[in-house]
Amino acid sequence: MAVEARQKTEAGKGFVTGADLLIEALVEAKVEKVFGYPGGAVLPIYDAMFRHEFPFEHILCRHEQGSIHAAEGYARVTGKPGVVIATSGPGATNLITGITDAMMDSLPLVIITGQVGQGVIGTDAFQEADVLGLTTPITKYNYQVQDAKELSRVVNEAFYIATTGRPGPVLIDIPKNISAELTVQSESNTIELPGYQPNVKPNALQLQKLANLLEQAERPVLLAGAGVLLSDGTKYLREFVERYEIPVVNTLLGLGNFPGTHELFLGMGGMHGTYTANMAIYEADVLINIGARFDDRLTGKVANFAPGAKVAHIDIDPAEIGKIIRTDVPIVADAKTALQALLAMDIKKPETTEWIAKQKENKENYPYWYKRNEEKVSPQWLIEQICEKSKGEAIVATDVGQHQMWAAQFYAFNKPHNWLTSGGLGTMGFGLPAAIGAQFGRPDDLVIAIVGDGGVQMTIQELAVIHEHSLPVKVFIVNNEALGMVRQWQEKFHGERYSSSLLTKNPDFLKIAEGYGIRSMLVEKEKDVPGVLEDVFAYDGPVVVDFRIDWKEKVFPMVAPGKGNNEMVGVKP
Amino acid sequence: MKRIISCTVQNRGGVLNRITGMFSKRHFNIESITVGESEAEGIAKMTFVVNVEDEHKLEQLTKQLHKQIDVIKVSDITEKSVVARELALIKVTANSQIRAEIQGLIDPFRGVVVDISKDTMTVQVTGKTDKIDAFITLLKPFGIKEIARTGVTALLRGQQTKSYVAEVSSLTI
Numbered sequence: 001m002a003v004e005a006r007q008k009t010e011a012g013k014g015f016v017t018g019a020d021l022l023i024e025a026l027v028e029a030k031v032e033k034v035f036g037y038p039g040g041a042v043l044p045i046y047d048a049m050f051r052h053e054f055p056f057e058h059i060l061c062r063h064e065q066g067s068i069h070a071a072e073g074y075a076r077v078t079g080k081p082g083v084v085i086a087t088s089g090p091g092a093t094n095l096i097t098g099i100t101d102a103m104m105d106s107l108p109l110v111i112i113t114g115q116v117g118q119g120v121i122g123t124d125a126f127q128e129a130d131v132l133g134l135t136t137p138i139t140k141y142n143y144q145v146q147d148a149k150e151l152s153r154v155v156n157e158a159f160y161i162a163t164t165g166r167p168g169p170v171l172i173d174i175p176k177n178i179s180a181e182l183t184v185q186s187e188s189n190t191i192e193l194p195g196y197q198p199n200v201k202p203n204a205l206q207l208q209k210l211a212n213l214l215e216q217a218e219r220p221v222l223l224a225g226a227g228v229l230l231s232d233g234t235k236y237l238r239e240f241v242e243r244y245e246i247p248v249v250n251t252l253l254g255l256g257n258f259p260g261t262h263e264l265f266l267g268m269g270g271m272h273g274t275y276t277a278n279m280a281i282y283e284a285d286v287l288i289n290i291g292a293r294f295d296d297r298l299t300g301k302v303a304n305f306a307p308g309a310k311v312a313h314i315d316i317d318p319a320e321i322g323k324i325i326r327t328d329v330p331i332v333a334d335a336k337t338a339l340q341a342l343l344a345m346d347i348k349k350p351e352t353t354e355w356i357a358k359q360k361e362n363k364e365n366y367p368y369w370y371k372r373n374e375e376k377v378s379p380q381w382l383i384e385q386i387c388e389k390s391k392g393e394a395i396v397a398t399d400v401g402q403h404q405m406w407a408a409q410f411y412a413f414n415k416p417h418n419w420l421t422s423g424g425l426g427t428m429g430f431g432l433p434a435a436i437g438a439q440f441g442r443p444d445d446l447v448i449a450i451v452g453d454g455g456v457q458m459t460i461q462e463l464a465v466i467h468e469h470s471l472p473v474k475v476f477i478v479n480n481e482a483l484g485m486v487r488q489w490q491e492k493f494h495g496e497r498y499s500s501s502l503l504t505k506n507p508d509f510l511k512i513a514e515g516y517g518i519r520s521m522l523v524e525k526e527k528d529v530p531g532v533l534e535d536v537f538a539y540d541g542p543v544v545v546d547f548r549i550d551w552k553e554k555v556f557p558m559v560a561p562g563k564g565n566n567e568m569v570g571v572k573p
Numbered sequence: 574m575k576r577i578i579s580c581t582v583q584n585r586g587g588v589l590n591r592i593t594g595m596f597s598k599r600h601f602n603i604e605s606i607t608v609g610e611s612e613a614e615g616i617a618k619m620t621f622v623v624n625v626e627d628e629h630k631l632e633q634l635t636k637q638l639h640k641q642i643d644v645i646k647v648s649d650i651t652e653k654s655v656v657a658r659e660l661a662l663i664k665v666t667a668n669s670q671i672r673a674e675i676q677g678l679i680d681p682f683r684g685v686v687v688d689i690s691k692d693t694m695t696v697q698v699t700g701k702t703d704k705i706d707a708f709i710t711l712l713k714p715f716g717i718k719e720i721a722r723t724g725v726t727a728l729l730r731g732q733q734t735k736s737y738v739a740e741v742s743s744l745t746i
Binding site for chain 2: 132133136137140141142144146161193194195196317318319322323
């Protein structure tokens with residue numbers, strides 16, 4: 001068999017290994033960027049990339065977690081699948097956090113991991129890990145290739161599964177002998193997935209029920225989530241909202257799907273959302289959820305969430321409908337398709353003038369608030385300044401914690417696909433590599449990483465990628481010398497016992513940046529902020545800025561754990 | 574409440590792991606699983622007996638099953654006309670004096686003696702779960718040494734007498 005394969009390949013176009021088939025399949029899938037890290041079990045794949053003269057750009061991150069968050073950032077801002085390659089064992093296990101993150105936030109990723117040779121699988125060989133077993137609960141689907149002939153079909157299916165329906169990560173585990181050995185050309189690459197039918201048209205009867213609800217509504221609210229972004233339905237959302245004049249609430253991940261400065265926009269809902277958004281949902285008589293999954297950080301205590309509302313829920317994933325909130329009108333569909341279908345219907349506009357006036361009043365009376373601190377930098381004001389100076393049009397990536405909430409509250413996103421944050425999993429260390437991936441995806445756009453002094457230290461090695469590729473990413477460290485959100489909860493709910501949450505011995509971030517050949521600045525006083533921002537945004541290279549804020553700063557308003565959204569505290573100064 | 578869920582799946586590597594992993598991740602309580610090949614090549618049939626608190630939990634379970642890429646069809650067949658069978662092998666203490674007495678119990682249950690040693694006999698019995706439970710209860714006083722049960726496997730009857738259809742299709746909701 002091997003001889004026959006060799007003869008065939010020699011007569012053909014040189015030598016064909018499983019790795020060659022993989023590279024060809026990736027090219028076929030129109031892959032442009034791959035984020036990866038080489039190692040023993042993927043040596044044949046890296047060799048094939050080299051021999052094929054890199055038909056796509058390979059970006060060497062400095063840790064596999066960096067690779068996968070970069071791929072997530074790339075996917076989020078381009079809508080294309082992010083592709084990751086890592087080696088077996090530790091290479092693969094270092095991806096686990098990012099895979100879970102992508103699963104929770106429905107990001108399309110195709111992840112290729114090396115595996116030890118088939119002859120030693122199951123023997124605890126060097127750098128062997130049961131990657132299939134480890135990643136089964138955190139992938140939309142996963143494969144271990146058993147024969148090189150399957151490769152084209154498997155890659156084809158992986159991209160199809162990752163990008164259709166509710167997007168998610170798909171992993172392909174490739175034993176080293178399969179990528180290394182000579183093989184015959186692949187069998188057909190035809191997709192064989194009889195159990196997977198992702199393209200769902202909305203049910204006309206249910207759409208009519210939604211229309212009836214809307215016509216009768218006196219206090220309607222539209223909750224718009226990331227599904228609107230993933231389906232590229234923002235244009236139709238705006239048209240629908242403006243036609244029927246329905247106030248809009250965003251989820252954290254939905255930010256940007258509706259203009260942040262629009263008069264019908266009530267802000268983000270949930271734990272650190274606006275009072276207006278939370279009260280609107282609390283008082284609503286009709287709640288239309290498009291592409292959001294009623295996450296617990298959004299709903300607060302479920303019994304107090306939209307208690308008087310008839311609920312219509314549009315989601316591509318039927319399992320999300322009725323999972324958390326009882327639903328009167330379930331619609332299984334892609335957000336865009338459903339919105340298009342609704343726009344094609346003849347629905348009587350509900351009378352909502354009074355309701356909208358009330359929202360306007362709430363917005364005026366209960367805006368996000370903060371106290372200026374001229375001795376240091378007030379973080380909320382800092383974000384407002386960043387928003388103003390970048391015209392609300394930058395791509396913004398964050399880590400997780402206080403700075404993330406401030407960014408969500410005070411950066412008004414007027415454009416879609418510019419907001420990268422780890423919503424479901426809440427992954428510290430996400431921001432910097434995600435910003436890198438975003439910059440690779442949209443090289444001409446301004447990319448800002450707003451990160452905490454805690455989170456940035458989890459993936460700070462990725463500054464090397466910024467340096468290597470001269471990426472003009474602006475890294476803003478919101479430095480409170482603390483794990484701020486942990487500290488805030490300890491202050492509020494644990495008697496001010498700051499157990500392991502104060503980072504009083506932080507490294508010198510300026511010197512770290514300098515070590516990576518990146519320009520860096522320290523900002524300790526508020527008066528210096530505007531000048532520094534103008535300087536940074538005018539500069540076409542990477543910058544790290546260390547903004548010093550008061551360690552006692554807190555995120556408000558807030559729904560305490562276990563409380564209802566109508567019981568927010570800190571809604572006024 | 575106890576439900577019998579029948580599932581047709583694409584027989585690819587790791588499919589059982591993926592499904593049982595989903596059950597454990599989402600805290601669904603499985604009483605038994607049977608898996609075997611079906612009439613079609615590459616397609617397997619799984620039968621689960623699950624214990625769920627309420628309709629809401631049941632709906633989640635079937636939807637989560639349906640969401641799996643390899644799952645082709647999910648049916649809750651509890652309320653339908655089904656043929657459901659389980660097989661049990663029961664090794665019971667039985668010296669030559671009491672073998673006849675045990676044989677007297679086996680016959681009404683249509684059990685079969687499949688092994689006999691000096692001190693034990695092994696009985697095979699097939700049927701619905703409650704029948705097997707009842708049989709085991711009867712054998713207990715003799716001293717049961719070991720039991721192996723297959724779990725329930727089930728098929729819809731050729732003709733459905735009940736009009737109630739509990740088939741689950743996530744696409745029609």
